[in-house]
Amino acid sequence: MSGGGASPDGLSALVATPLFWLALTVGVFEAFDILSRKSGRHPLCHPVLWTTPVLIGLLWATGTDYAAYKADTFLLSFLLGPSVVGLAVPIWAQRERITRLAVPIALSLTAGAITSIACAVGILSLFGAPRAILASIAPRATTTPVAMAIADQLGGIPALAAVIVLFAGCVGSMSATPLLNAFRFDDYRSRGFALGVSAHGFGAARAFQVNDTAGAFASLGMALNAVMTALLLSLVAIAL
Amino acid sequence: MLSAIFLLLACQLAGEVLHRLTGLALPGSVIGMVLLIGWLALVRRERPTLSAVSAWLTAHLSIMFVPAAVGLMNEGPALERYGLGLAVATAVSTLVTILVTAAVFRWALHRFTPGEVGRRPVAAEPTS
Numbered sequence: 001m002s003g004g005g006a007s008p009d010g011l012s013a014l015v016a017t018p019l020f021w022l023a024l025t026v027g028v029f030e031a032f033d034i035l036s037r038k039s040g041r042h043p044l045c046h047p048v049l050w051t052t053p054v055l056i057g058l059l060w061a062t063g064t065d066y067a068a069y070k071a072d073t074f075l076l077s078f079l080l081g082p083s084v085v086g087l088a089v090p091i092w093a094q095r096e097r098i099t100r101l102a103v104p105i106a107l108s109l110t111a112g113a114i115t116s117i118a119c120a121v122g123i124l125s126l127f128g129a130p131r132a133i134l135a136s137i138a139p140r141a142t143t144t145p146v147a148m149a150i151a152d153q154l155g156g157i158p159a160l161a162a163v164i165v166l167f168a169g170c171v172g173s174m175s176a177t178p179l180l181n182a183f184r185f186d187d188y189r190s191r192g193f194a195l196g197v198s199a200h201g202f203g204a205a206r207a208f209q210v211n212d213t214a215g216a217f218a219s220l221g222m223a224l225n226a227v228m229t230a231l232l233l234s235l236v237a238i239a240l
Numbered sequence: 241m242l243s244a245i246f247l248l249l250a251c252q253l254a255g256e257v258l259h260r261l262t263g264l265a266l267p268g269s270v271i272g273m274v275l276l277i278g279w280l281a282l283v284r285r286e287r288p289t290l291s292a293v294s295a296w297l298t299a300h301l302s303i304m305f306v307p308a309a310v311g312l313m314n315e316g317p318a319l320e321r322y323g324l325g326l327a328v329a330t331a332v333s334t335l336v337t338i339l340v341t342a343a344v345f346r347w348a349l350h351r352f353t354p355g356e357v358g359r360r361p362v363a364a365e366p367t368s
Contacts, residue, residue, distance in 0.1 A: 048302050048303075051303075056310055070311065079297065079304045080269070080304045081269045082245070082248040082269075082297060083298060084252075084267075084270060084272070085248045085251045085275075086276075087294070087298070088273045088276035089280070089287075089295075092277055100353075103353060104345045104356075108344035108348060111341060115336055115340040115341070116334075119336050120330060120332075123329035126325070127329075132318075133322050140333060141337060144305045148308055159308050159309055159310070160312065162305050164326060164330050168331075171331045171335070172335075172338060175335060176338055179339065180342060183342070185342045190341075190349065193345055194339070198334050198335075198337035199338070221341070226270065
């Protein structure tokens, strides 16, 4: 190494610093986020869907392994924890609505959470998937950070859980309107709540596009199902 | 601002402590969320900063799970073997869950809270 100054060695060493991958991740994400806004937030334009393969390509191209990248971008993943805690605020803000409709909310939340887990794990086990893969799909209805935390707890793969949740969000938010119309659900509260329980933040975003009441109930469904699914799966984990 | 951040971190920390002490499989952050609801119920006051901080965090959730999603680069074999199963199971589970949740909600609304039925009648929704 030549001491200091402008040297190509110094520049290539920059690739190995947290600053480089952090800046690149935020930059690539922001670029896709701008495109996503231009598309009117179409589910298939979700920035994570495009940022992830681009970054994987860059890591491959530079011969960087995932462990190093993960350590460098720890600052971003760390924020997931406090963000999940912060979901308490919107739940608390909707307490009047929750108490007024406590019975329908509690019953449909429980039914939805059980259906989601049983259906996903049941079908996937027909494909002969091992436990780590089943544990990654079990929390598929919850918001991504919660799904990742649950999958991790159950011995699943958080990265896989994240991608499954994104896919579920796309499917749910794109098909909910025709599906619910076909079965003649004509109340925005049940429509929104169902979308939030099954398709988390994507569902809530879609519901808000349609109607404010549906949107509020979808956010509520998303937040409550994060707790319900975590609770149910921790009971399953204890039973196993 | 700092007090709101501290409140979030303190709840998360308490959640992690409970998680470790009880061996409960609930993630520490989810326990922290429940603790924060309890705190908000216990100490009632306006909290504009906490609302702003948590709304900012929620609005930027997506970028926070990019580092984890990139971890897929090491999951090639699993995706190749179970990709089809994962796609089918996820799609079917998502659609069935929407229908079951909406059906139970509608049934319970009529059965247990008839006063709420039709409070927000709905016009036909445009399909898009």
